[in-house]
Amino acid sequence: MQANLFDGDKPLSEPIRHLIGNAELTEYPQIVNSAEATQMFETLIADIPWRQESLKIAGKLRAIPRLQCWMGDRTSEYGYSGVRLTPCPWHATVKSIHDSVAELSGTNFNSVLINFYRNGQDSVAWHADDEAELGDTPVIASVSLGAERIFELKHKQQTPARKYKLLLRHGSLLIMAGTMQQYWLHRLPKVKGLQEARINLTFRNIISD
Numbered sequence: 001m002q003a004n005l006f007d008g009d010k011p012l013s014e015p016i017r018h019l020i021g022n023a024e025l026t027e028y029p030q031i032v033n034s035a036e037a038t039q040m041f042e043t044l045i046a047d048i049p050w051r052q053e054s055l056k057i058a059g060k061l062r063a064i065p066r067l068q069c070w071m072g073d074r075t076s077e078y079g080y081s082g083v084r085l086t087p088c089p090w091h092a093t094v095k096s097i098h099d100s101v102a103e104l105s106g107t108n109f110n111s112v113l114i115n116f117y118r119n120g121q122d123s124v125a126w127h128a129d130d131e132a133e134l135g136d137t138p139v140i141a142s143v144s145l146g147a148e149r150i151f152e153l154k155h156k157q158q159t160p161a162r163k164y165k166l167l168l169r170h171g172s173l174l175i176m177a178g179t180m181q182q183y184w185l186h187r188l189p190k191v192k193g194l195q196e197a198r199i200n201l202t203f204r205n206i207i208s209d
């Protein structure tokens with residue numbers, strides 16, 4: 001079993017609270033140093049059983065623009081947009097990241113959706129993580145490794161829609177909580193010409209009854 005990343009020490013950066021209204025959004029720009037983050041990134045690229053999922057859009061099956069792995073406790077089966085994901089067992093590096101973010105966020109997560117953006121053409125479209133099995137006010141802890149990418153938020157109700165942007169850095173943690181998923185959409189837009197890859201791990205707690 002790998003030790004907790006901090007072993008009781010503080011993370012490398014203090015939290016930044018983004019005051020955007022109707023949501024709790026806390027960023028730790030660096031929870032591990034760059035060399036450790038690079039080591040994790042390389043381990044995960046090599047070890048994770050990446051899958052290409054497809055979605056039915058307008059009657060046609062289309063490959064989603066990123067690779068994924070759903071990982072977690074055996075009870076944490078998860079579904080979105082008609083896709084059912086059965087978790088693969090915890091990988092030691094992912095478990096150690098889990099233990100650190102659980103400590104920082106004061107939340108235990110039973111699963112994690114891991115996304116692999118191979119380059120700037122991979123992305124995730126506007127959505128909220130508002131599936132019923134996450135509960136009304138889920139805490140979602142999002143760890144970024146690899147290429148820095150812009151994360152965009154758009155308010156669901158205000159017109160003109162309020163927008164907010166954040167840079168998700170190598171080795172950073174973003175905690176989304178409170179009513180964030182009820183009031184805001186988020187996306188990771190494509191970036192022209194970007195060749196570098198990025199991994200994102202969103203730790204979640206699936207409530208099963």
Ligand SMILES: O=C(O)CCC(=O)C(=O)O
Pocket residue numbers: 113115124129142151168186188200202
């Ligand atoms: O890659 C990211 O930063 C966001 C991923 C995301 O929103 C998701 O998997 O639900």
Ligand SMILES: [Mn+2]
Pocket residue numbers: 127128129186
């Ligand atoms: Mn999301």
